[in-house]
Amino acid sequence: MELQLVKGDITQMHVDAIVNAANSGLMGGGGVDGAIHRAGGPEIMNECSLIREQEGGCPTGEAVMTTGGLLPVKKLIHTVGPIWKGGNNGEKDKLTACYINSLKLAESQHLQTIAFPNISTGVYGYPKEEAAQVAINAVKSFKSKVLTKVVFVCYDDENYQFYQQFLSE
Numbered sequence: 237m238e239l240q241l242v243k244g245d246i247t248q249m250h251v252d253a254i255v256n257a258a259n260s261g262l263m264g265g266g267g268v269d270g271a272i273h274r275a276g277g278p279e280i281m282n283e284c285s286l287i288r289e290q291e292g293g294c295p296t297g298e299a300v301m302t303t304g305g306l307l308p309v310k311k312l313i314h315t316v317g318p319i320w321k322g323g324n325n326g327e328k329d330k331l332t333a334c335y336i337n338s339l340k341l342a343e344s345q346h347l348q349t350i351a352f353p354n355i356s357t358g359v360y361g362y363p364k365e366e367a368a369q370v371a372i373n374a375v376k377s378f379k380s381k382v383l384t385k386v387v388f389v390c391y392d393d394e395n396y397q398f399y400q401q402f403l404s405e
């Protein structure tokens with residue numbers, strides 16, 4: 237499984253699956269969630285609403301799947317990162333679970349390439365340096381015979397620099 241680092245907008249990625257940093261109501265919002273819904277069109281929200289009706293949304297740390305709407309991907313994986321509350325409230329385990337559960341879901345659908353944003357490092361306030369370490373460790377610990385490539389897509393310079401540093405170590 238190759239690990240790749242890209243600086244830019246995740247909606248431009250040509251991969252089998254893009255991961256969205258959603259909220260547990262799957263209601264859409266700002267940040268990467270807003271960008272994905274804008275680029276992917278209203279069909280994605282229709283599918284999210286259905287999941288909300290049938291399953292009550294998506295708990296923190298878990299992941300659900302929709303189609304990619306107008307995006308050039310096979311699937312969208314919506315995962316819900318933890319809101320940072322100081323670090324002693326299970327944030328690290330929940331953020332790890334976001335990455336692992338997204339990878340498991342991708343694998344279950346025989347998807348080979350997947351792109352992640354920097355989950356929880358925007359409005360949810362997870363410190364970027366720590367979040368980068370959690371993300372990289374989680375992905376490296378996941379041994380897959382199906383997935384061939386995992387792309388970390390960093391939108392801001394700060395995240396990009398932490399990923400560059402930790403991926404080269």
Ligand code: AR6
Nearest residue numbers: 245246257259265266267268269271356357358359360391
């Ligand atoms: N492509 C890739 N990364 C992006 C993009 C983009 N187009 N736009 C922003 N980012 P956030 P969270 C980065 O706030 O902290 C939403 O309203 C950004 O630089 O999107 O998990 C949801 O609905 C940041 O590093 O997600 C939830 O309510 C990273 O995406 C809530 O925010 C994550 O920032 C989730 O908060």
